[in-house]
Amino acid sequence: MSKSVIVVGTGNAALCAAIAALEKGATVLLLEKAGKDLAGGNTKYTAGAMRFAYDGNADLLPLVREQDDPRLPKTDFGSYTKDKFAADLLGFNDGRDLSPEQKVLVENSGDTMRWLASHDVTFEPIYSRQSFEKDGKHVFWGGLTLAAENEGVGLFEMEMAAVQRLGGTVRYDAEVTGLIEDQGRVIGVQVGDESLFADSVILASGGFEANEEMRVQYIGAHWDKAKVRGTPHNTGDGLRIALEVGATEYGFFEGCHATPMDLHMADFGGLDLPPSERKNYRKISYFLGVMLNAEGKRFVDEGANFRNYTYAQFGRAILEQPGQFAWQVFDSKVFDLLYAEYCFHDAHFVEAKTLEELVPLMTGVDAVQATQTLTEFNSAVDMTVPFDPTVLDGKGTRGLTLPKSNWAQRFDTGPYRAFPVTGGITFTYGGLKVDGAGAVLREDGTAIEGLFACGELVGGVFFAGYPGGSGLTSGAVFGRKAGIGAVC
Ligand SMILES: Cc1cc2nc3c(=O)[nH]c(=O)nc-3n(C[C@H](O)[C@H](O)[C@H](O)COP(=O)(O)OP(=O)(O)OC[C@H]3O[C@@H](n4cnc5c(N)ncnc54)[C@H](O)[C@@H]3O)c2cc1C
Structure with a gap:
């Protein structure tokens, strides 16, 4: 007789778990807290970008649906080895070794993408955000190359x-x-009041990012005001009910993915908005300018690395500033390079011809200190190095206590624009401990029979940050494992 499996949630992890369990012959029922419109959780809000290890164009091309795209023959995807993926994760580990979960993620990432493709999930190259043109070729950078066709909604639907x-x-x-x-x-x-029975239960109900109380309890006091970038339904229910039956907390509970967002966006990501509008509240071109807090001071190295590697920490950094906001300031020399989200009809900003006129328009900022910060910044910019946003150009500041390491240009060409931002939480890192088959573990390392978990609920995958595109891959890798584990 076939085994019965209940999957809690309908996001990427849940659907991968369901597919894997169904493949193994199980009867599968998915239970979703949201109505049909908001089913799919955070998955639907994503750009669908998925990071995975691959050896080169030959590995990638079979995953791409649009084989006739004239850009394909002129595209260099490079390679992204397992070692490189591991090194990128290590870069966010604050000195920790690669965790067992991270090893599983890296090891299974490529194979899981091919498995998804075998179920008619197709992908498209992320030309607009992850490649640049050089010598007539589209050259990808940073190891993140493919997104599900039609982004997160497409991934959910496929x-x-x-x-x-x-x-x-x-x-x-x-x-x-x-x-x-x-x-x-x-x-x-x-x-x-209803009881539903099954041979196994797979929890795939996301993290606790939409639960204000849990954010404050686990992440910190100033996380009450964080905007929630995704679904209002990920309120830590899976974590809570697993702990009630003896599961152990595991992973980095103080950690979460957060990104700079428009200060005036709604409190939750709006699925009612078209995807092209929804993502426009994100504000991640800070590497082309500087960020000032209420005290008029910079507080991060805006050019520390490509924005893929910094945006998740900088959302957190903004929430840790007084008043939980900051202003991103840009010179007109970079207006054309700012992501489209900065020209979006609902983007909030102030503009002035001179810095003297701009600074008082930045509500809540100490104008005297802000002027001093910008003046000192201008004097510190290394004018001997050319500006090149396609590489880590080394055009930094010299002599500032808090440097800007790349893409530092003087504020000397008005008009200037400043955008008010805050931190938007994407998803949380703390969760449950699972074994190699996705079974949920107790503190003593024994498995709770019949209980499995995957997706955001799995702890130990991310710590101080995350290389963009790893969340969905992690959901797919651990979802597939849980689906198989629940049946075998
Ligand atoms: C705006 C945004 C952009 C992102 N972009 C990317 C990206 O491009 N690439 C990437 O890798 N990651 C991205 N992420 C992160 C990514 O969304 C998550 O890592 C991933 O979607 C998590 O998948 P999941 O299946 O674990 O959770 P979810 O997709 O959130 O699914 C959880 C599901 O569980 C349901 N649920 C919750 N509680 C219950 C309950 N009690 N009973 C029943 N159902 C319940 C929820 O309604 C939801 O449907 C992004 C996230 C956001 C918010």
Whole structure:
């Protein structure tokens, strides 16, 4: 007789778990807290970018649907080895070794992409954000090359279609409120008063980023005001109900992915907006200018690295500033290089012909100190090095206590613009400990029989930051493992 599996959630991790379990012959029911419109969790809000190890064009091309794209023959994807992926993760580990979960992620990333492709999930190169043109070629940088066709919504739809083709069933408006145990084994879930039973339960209900109380409890006091970039439904329910049956907390609970966002965006990501508008509240061109806090001071090295490697920490850094906001300041020399989100019709900014006129327009900022900071910055810019935004150009400041290491240009060509920003939380890093089959572990290392977890709920994958595009890959890798583990 086929095994029965309940999957909690319908995001990327849940759908991968469901596909894997269905492939193994299980009967699968997915329970989703949201209605049909908001099903798919944070997955639907993403750009669909997925980071994975590959050896070169030959590895990538079979994953791309649009094989006739005239740019393809002129594209150099480079290679992104497992060692490079591991090194990128290590770069965010604050001195920690690669965790067992990170090793699993790296080792299985390429294979999992091919597995998704075998279920008709197709991808497209991220030409606009991850490549530049050089000598007539499209050259990719940073190891992040592909996104699901039609971004996060496309990923959700393609994975959901695979689930339905394989015979999975989905119930919306079904909030899982507890687990049912029998002699230490999980045998089902509660949806309010209703009890539903299965051989295995896979929790794929995301992190606790949308739960203000848990953010303050685990991440820190000033996280109450964080904007939530994604779904309002990831309120830590899976974590809570797993802890109730003896699971152990695991991973970096103080950590989360957060990014600079427009200070005046809504409190949650709006799926009601078209994707092209939704993502425009993000403000990540800071590397082309400087960021000033309420005291009129800079507080990060805006040019420390490519923005892929810094934006997640800088969202946090902004929330740690007085008043939980900052202003991003740009000279007109870079207006054309700012991402489209800065010209978006609902982008908030102030503009003035001179810095003297601009500074008082930056509400909440100490104008005297801000002027001094910008003057000192201008004097410190190394004018001997040419500006080149396509590489780490080494055009930095000299002599500032807090340097800007790359892409430092003087503020000397008005008009100038300043954009008010805050930190938007994307997802949390702390979660549950799972074994190699995705089973949830107790503190003593034993598995809770019948209980599996994947996606944002898995701890130990990210610490001080994350190389962009690893969240979805992690969800797919651990989702697939949990799906197989729940059946075998
Ligand atoms: C704006 C934004 C952009 C992003 N861009 C990228 C990107 O390009 N690349 C990348 O790798 N990552 C990106 N991420 C991160 C990525 O979204 C997550 O890593 C990934 O989607 C998590 O997948 P998941 O399946 O674990 O969770 P989710 O996709 O959030 O799914 C969780 C599901 O569980 C449901 N749920 C919650 N509680 C319950 C309950 N009690 N009962 C039933 N269901 C419940 C939720 O409604 C939701 O459907 C982005 C995130 C955001 C917010």
